[in-house]
Amino acid sequence: MMRRIPWILILSLAAPACSVLPERPPQPALHDFGAAPTAAPAPWSAVQVEAPDWLQTDRLQYRLLYANPTELRAYALDRWIAPPPALLEQRLKAERNGSGYRLRVELQVFEQVFDRPGSSRVTIRFRAETPTATRTFQLDQPTASPDAAGAVQAFAQAIGRAVAQIRAWQPSN
DSSP: OTTHHHHHHHHHHHHHHHTTSOOOOOOOEEEOOOOOOOOSOEEEEEEEEEOOGGGSSSEEEEEETTTOTTOEEEEEEEEESSOHHHHHHHHHHHHEEEEEEEEEEEEEEEEEEEEETTEEEEEEEEEEEOSSOEEEEEEEEEOSSSSHHHHHHHHHHHHHHHHHHHHHOOOOO
16 A cells, blocks of 8 residues: 555645646648639630749748838748748639740739738739849738738639739730
8 A cells, every 4th residue: 555655645736736737839831822713715825833942942931111111030930831922923823724835034023011000911023033024013902911821812812813923924925
């Protein structure tokens, strides 16, 4: 009987210690642009999307123009499933028809911007290039809420608009 008491005592003292251990940090939420809408195939046969190093990240980036316009920040608990250039390339490849021209896109800006506290928009700027033409596109999309969830939703809408604008752009072949 005496041998069991020390083990019971040790277990009873160790059980509360488990509750003082730090909890596991929450895992980041992973986002993409949502399902591609079904549409007629696009006129490009091949797609290549390039971007500068700072856009080759899975972090959801934002900028506080009203406080520090030169500082690019990132949400801690929201991430893209892949860097935005890869997600854009995947979306454009899903649209292609297998014949037509080569489309090269250089993603230049892809961020949520806060003009003032509680008010944000997403901005996407890219240059599209075919063998015969080049055009720069800029899209601004207001967010439904000034947070990561609002940014993800607005980016998905802006990407849909971007693809539609590239489709409507008729470069001479």
